[in-house]
Structure formats: C-alpha cells, structure tokens
Amino acid sequence: MSDTASHVREFAKIxxxxxxxxxxxxxxxxxxxxxxxxxxxxxxNLRTDLGTVVQG
Structure with a gap:
C-alpha cells in the first residue's frame, strides 16, 4: 500500500x-x-483550526 493510501485510510478511521x-x-x-x-x-490546514475540526 502506498504512503498516501495509508495516511488517507488512517485519517478515515479516525x-x-x-x-x-x-x-x-x-x-x-x-x-x-x-x-x-x-x-x-x-x-x-487541519492543525490551523484543530478545535473546530474536532468539534465538527
């Protein structure tokens, strides 16, 4: 699996x-x-507005 796919899958699980x-x-x-x-x-960009991302 590519690094890109791995990171995207991990993000999707989160x-x-x-x-x-x-x-x-x-x-x-x-x-x-x-x-x-x-x-x-x-x-x-996620880090910039992490609080809002987590609340969403």
Missing part, C-alpha cells in the same frame, strides 16, 4: 470512529513530516 480529539494531533504530526505535499498541506 473520522469514522469520531476519535479526532485523541488521535488527530498524532496523525497530523506524522503527516507533516511525510514526503507528500498535498497531504502535508491538508494536515497543516
């Missing part, structure tokens, strides 16, 4: 299980160091 408050900051931290500009940018 969202599906409504586990963003606990697991999303760690996911963002891992993705911010990935060699995947589009996903890295998505993660940076």
């Amino acid at each position: 969202m599906d299980r409504l586990d963003g408050a606990r697991r999303l900051p760690g996911w963002i931290g891992r993705v911010e160091h990935a060699e995947l500009p589009v996903i890295r940018n998505f993660a940076c």
Whole structure:
C-alpha cells in the first residue's frame, strides 16, 4: 500500500470512529513530516483550526 493510501485510510478511521480529539494531533504530526505535499498541506490546514475540526 502506498504512503498516501495509508495516511488517507488512517485519517478515515479516525473520522469514522469520531476519535479526532485523541488521535488527530498524532496523525497530523506524522503527516507533516511525510514526503507528500498535498497531504502535508491538508494536515497543516487541519492543525490551523484543530478545535473546530474536532468539534465538527
């Protein structure tokens, strides 16, 4: 499985299980160091408004 698919699947699990408050900051931290500009940018944008993302 590609790194992109792996990160997307992990993000989907976090969202599906409504586990963003606990697991999303760690996911963002891992993705911010990935060699995947589009996903890295998505993660940076999530971090910018993490409170709202988690509440949503």
